[in-house]
Amino acid sequence: MIIEEIIGNVKNSGAPTTHVERVYLRSDELVKKVQRVKTDHGKELGIRLKSGKELLDGDILYQDEKNAIVISVIEDDVLVIQPTNLLQMGDIAHQLGNRHLPAQFENEEMIVQYDYLVEKLLQDLDIPFVRENRKMKEAFKHIGHSHD
Known part of the structure; x- marks a missing residue:
């Protein structure tokens, strides 16, 4: 799966009411426009943001009726x-x-x-x-x- 845009952020829209998988990133990885990541459940994703937007803690990368994938920044x-x-x-x-x-x-x-x-x-x-x-x-x- 390749993510090209951010759906929203849990800080603005509230935590998804679905099953949440997390992608843990260091703060310096938030500025990378293209990267390969893995969720805490082992699902591999490609991130290739179209806009000049940087990732933020709480960004929702994917969401459907049952599942969501959210960015969590490591301290x-x-x-x-x-x-x-x-x-x-x-x-x-x-x-x-x-x-x-x-x-x-x-x-x-x-x-x-x-x-x-x-x-x-x-x-x-x-x-x-x-x-x-x-x-x-x-x-x-x-x-x-x-x-x-």
């Missing part, structure tokens, strides 16, 4: 940075920006994928953070850039 190992003031936020944002490290923001937190060098930097700068496994709403995206 990422992340550093959740919790600066206590604007100076700390500016300092760490500048440091991570120089490394071209992708970040996401939720509420008052800056979230980056775990890296032992970033963990050491945060300790050295005395910026509060926690390391945790968290299901990210979208993929960490690297932005191409050079210093030419």
Whole structure:
């Protein structure tokens, strides 16, 4: 079976009332337009999205009267940075920006994928953070850039 479009998302339309199979993906796999995946019941699928849309946690790939196939994102190992003031936020944002490290923001937190060098930097700068496994709403995206 080849999936070319997303039917909907369980967060908007509610969980399917049918038998649900899950496709577990890492957050970095959400941006792939073409991929081969397997459900938790062993069914193989091809995903070839026509639009420029990226996959999201809860996306419904297939649904009929009896069955549904839904995307579930695997938790990422992340550093959740919790600066206590604007100076700390500016300092760490500048440091991570120089490394071209992708970040996401939720509420008052800056979230980056775990890296032992970033963990050491945060300790050295005395910026509060926690390391945790968290299901990210979208993929960490690297932005191409050079210093030419």
